[in-house]
Amino acid sequence: MYEYDAGFDRATPALVAAPGTAAETAAVVAACARAEVPLVARGAGTGLAGGAIAPGGVVVSTARLRRILEIDTESRAALVEPGVVNLALADALAPHGLLFGPDPASQRCSTIGGNIGNNAGGPHALRYGSVVQHVLGLELILADGTPCAMGGRAPDRAGYDPTPFVVGAEGTVGIVTKAWLRLLPRPEAVRTFLAFFADVESGAEAATAIIAEGIIPAALEMMDAPTIRAVNAAFEAHLPADAGSLLLVELEGPAEECEARHERIVAICRRGGATDIKAAANEEERALLWKARKLGYPALARLAPNNYLMDGVVPRTKLPETLRQVAVIAERYGLLVANMFHIGDGNLHPTLLFDAAVPGTTEKAIEASALILKHCVEVGGALSGEHGIGVEKNQFMRWVFSDADLDTMHRVRDAFDPSGRMNPGKIFPTDEPPRELPLERLKFRFAEDMWV
Amino acid sequence: MPQPATEDLRKCIHCGMCLEACPTYRVSGLETESPRGRIHLMQALLDGRPATPDLTIHLDRCLACRACETACPSAVPYGRLIESTRAMLQERKPANPWLLWLFGHPSRLRRAFGLLSLYERSGLRRLLHRTGVASRLPQRLRMAEGLVPQMRPRFSRDSGGVVMPRAPMRARVGLLTGCVMRESFGDVHDAAAALLSRAGVEVVIPPRQVCCGALHAHGGDLQGARELARTNVMAFSEAAVSAIVVDSAGCGAHMKHYGELLADDPEWADRANLLADKTKDLSEILLPLAGQLRFGPLPLRVTYQDPCHLAHAQGIRAEPRALLRLIPGLELVEMREADRCCGSAGIYNLTQPEFSERVLDLKMADVVATRPQAVVTANPGCMLQLRYGLERVGLDVPVYHLAEVLESSALAGDELRR
Structure with missing residues (x-):
């Protein structure tokens, strides 16, 4: 159990903890620190980038932390626990005439914690932006079990504001136990x-x-x-x-x-x-x-036993050309492809359809996806619009970021978690092909081959 | 040997869209208590993992409410999966054999319910409640005690017969009397038959029919389920009816699958299919005939609980609501997530009392929020469970079957005409 999320990679964790309070979460994290074992925060496990899988590590599930602690209608802010489901929050806000901007397609099940970890978007990200624009403050358990708070109910903050950094960090710097969210009035x-x-x-x-x-x-x-x-x-x-x-x-x-x-x-x-x-x-x-x-x-999911729902971004002007390229690549690999996506912000979701039971097909889909992503990057786009990097695209990070770029990111991460035990192996490319995840080994090779 | 089909399992793309729809995930927050997790466990069993109790407990805790099927983007036939998995496990190590034995034959069930009614009639029940003994029973017993059906009148055509149409005849249908419905909700059958008769439908009650076998199939006793199905196919084909009306959602959902159940039996497959096609929920039959009925005023604020096997298994949500809205003066207040299971789930409340009660508590919060004067549903298990839940939260309002409410209103309409 807990070996999977909605992506392709699977790995068995050593242990699963499902704390029921922030204090219990801190205790779990502290215990992991004492035992010097890696740990991975997990919400509902609906991510497509393998961010919530924990090869040999401890899964810390936040799914039981699902209380909406406060809805402050005057300050238009809500204090929620990370396991609150996006749609449950929307339902709770509706009677107050308020909404939470990000509405990822998974909103029926995905949690605010997961939305924060992956800086999720959704169709309305075009107007409202992604999660990072909507988090006012966080309470976080650091790798050694220390609770720390940043930001809060009020939107103006002095000094360093690490909140936007934590959003989208995919649980590599800490585990969120509470979040202050910005609320918006429902439109007329x-x-x-x-x-x-x-x-x-x-x-x-x-x-x-x-x-x-x-x-x-x-x-x-x-x-x-x-x-x-x-x-x-x-x-x-x-x-x-x-x-x-x-x-x-x-x-x-x-x-x-x-x-x-x-x-x-x-x-x-x-x-x-x-x-x-x-x-x-x-x-x-x-x-x-x-x-x-x-x-x-x-x-689309009903057309074939398996599908690969990709996530990439290109400048809007490059869309027609990119879609043609997607079709060409899919055809070359003998895969069906369909597109439904957030065209307004150039966020593509080509969906490759295939049957994983046919030997070699998954590998083909992965290779085709690497080519498609490479194209997105080449025309000036990005590796991910809203799904995160996880273990899905970490090997491709070098296509976008220089060694100096990645090193800077690493140093910030080290400031939060010097031990490197928080969700290890995610986001950053590895120096060696990873042992536990066969598909990642494959992507490691593609990343090298296509690196220019 | 029965086992979950690989092609069914492969349809699951582990996207997690089922999680929030699953009542046991909702109350536990654990992947092991989710449809996605259970499918993962089914695959593990197929791959040869031993069926240890700490694995099978998660499968046992499935309500089989099939809410996950409604939520599933890739149309995983979860109901079929859990049923075949349970059949596979049942063959290895039978569970709850006495319950299935009990429901296997009408006379056994009658004797059991006779004892239950004695419990009530003798005043023992009142005594236990007055002295507070009932509330101090261990959970499993307390729950079972709370679910004992109240005494209700028997169905007037209990041993078979015909109810003649009271308006120009439009159709001739059969009525399933079932097991729990027959023993505890005879007056609901009378209400259903009366409604049909008012609408110009002749109602035949074949005497040789038996329990539909749903509880057997859900519990993994496919052999027992098939035997009961054959008996019913025989009983209803002899009756020469155009439809078989079922006023219990669980039975209707199961009978609509008789074709699948007997697919490998060349002698019965075709007839089973025919019967499955003819099976209709009471609300499906009544709605198009509603113009024939004259509903009188029934000033009542009600909320409607979707039986899982009506909403998720048969896709019937609109019909019962549309019928309720025809009643003048009746106010239908929707609760949050009316189609989330109440925790009854066949005999789940007897086999898994702890989870059943947690699921029920979640449900009752939503029921209470509508401040109802009555709760309406369309399945006997749900009626018993909801009544128990209302007692638990101290809300003194009745639970009605849809047919009862409609018939009360139709009766009032009749009196108005006179």
Whole structure:
């Protein structure tokens, strides 16, 4: 048990601890320090980058720390434990007319602690940014078991503010036991619509044109033809069968402003060759449009026994070219590929579909994914938009960061955890091919081969 | 030998989307008590890991509520997996054989329920409660005691018969009397039959029918389940009906799988499939006929608990709610996560009292928050469990079967007409 998260790598931990309070968590961490064993913080284990697996180490599960301690409606801040599920927080905030910005696709199950560790995003990251913009303060257990606090309810802080550093550190500097989160008021109005295009290029160009106009929608999502077909096949969604791509656009803000922007975006889409536009007239229809988008992954997951949901970022202008490249690479490796992603911020999620029972196929998918990521980096993009690095992409870090860059990161990490026992083997590339994880050994080789 | 199918297991991509849907994960926060964890354990068993008690306990703690199937992006047939795993384990080492034996034959169950009713009629129950002895029993016994059904009238067609339509005839259907329903909720069957009859449906109650076998299948006794299925297939095919109406969600869900259950039996497979296709929940049949019914006012604030085997196993959520909304004066207040299991889960509350009670407590918090005057559901196990839960939190409101509420309203409608 606890050998897996939602990614491909598996490793058996030596021990699992599931503390029920912050004090118990500190005691577990202190015990690990005395025994000098590595430890890995784990939320719900829905990460795709292997960040929560612990080869031979101690898993410290925060899933039982699931209390919302305070919702301060006046300061618009909430104090929560790390095991609180993202959607449970959203549900608790709704009656107060408040929301927590980041809404990762896994929000039904993933925890705030995991969201913090991976600096998660979601469709609305386009408007709200990722988790790092929404954490005001943290309570953290350091590697030796010492509790430490940073930031807090008030947004202004003097001196060094390590909070943004801890967000996205994937549990390599400490284990979060409490988090102060920034809350936002729910918008006055929401407008949501789908625009259909003949192909991916015209959809991508329309998306670029929308942003170029100076309009930042709350969400701007794309689904390509294979995804649309899959959604229709699996769920009778009745999306236009001949559509080459669709854009889901959501606008938020004052009602009048939404209306005006809606009209401008519709005009842009029409100029860009939109074949059809479907707007939601009410909340129910809005939920239906989102359902079509959210069913994308389930529909793809049903097409093949296994899938590799990737995460990469490219500049928006490079999107059409990148998507073509993704298709070329997938075809070369004989893999099916589908795309549904956050086009607004250039955050791609190519999904490779395959059957792991066919010997060598997983390896092929991993190799194809390495090529795709390499391309993202080459056109000026990033290795990850929101899933984190974990053991999925740590070997590729050298493509982006120089030795000096990585060394600087390492020194900050060492300041928090000189022993290097907190989630070891994650984020940073290894000098040797790692022994316990076969897929990582493979990626170590690809990383070397493709290094320029 | 029965065992979970590799292709079913392989569908799990361990994404974790099932976690929060799983009541036992919700109360424990442990991967071992989650669908994803249990699938991992099933695979481990298939790979030859020994079925030690500290492994199988996690599989035993599964409610088989199938809420994970609703949440699963890749359509893992979890219900089938846990059933076949339990069958595999049952063959190696039978568990709870006496319970399955009890439900295996109507007469045994009748004698058992006779004793239970004696317990109530003799005043012993009242005595135990008044003296506070009941609340000091060990958990397992306390829970079992709390779940003893109250005395209710027997079904008027208990030994079979026909209820004639009271309106121009539209259909002829069969009604499953079942086991627990028959012994403890006879008046619910009468309400169901009366509703159907008002709507112009002739209701046949084949005398030779037996328990549907769901408890056997869930407990891993597939042989016993198949025997009961064959008897029912025979009994209902003789009745020449266009549908088999079931007013117990668990039975309906199971009978809709008779085809799968008897798939390897060439003599019975086709007939079992036919019966499965004809099986309908009461709410499925009633909703399209609701225009034939005249509902009178029933001023009541209710909340509706989705039986797992109605919502998750049969996908029936809208129909019961739509029917309730037809009742003038009735206010339906939705609780949070109405489709999360109450912890009843067949005989789970008897076999896993600790987890059952934790799951129930989580449920009751949501029930209480709606400040209901009554709780409505559509499955006998849920009714007993919810009643026990309401007693636990000291909320003195009744638990009704959907059919009871609808029939009360229809009766009121009748009187209005007169």
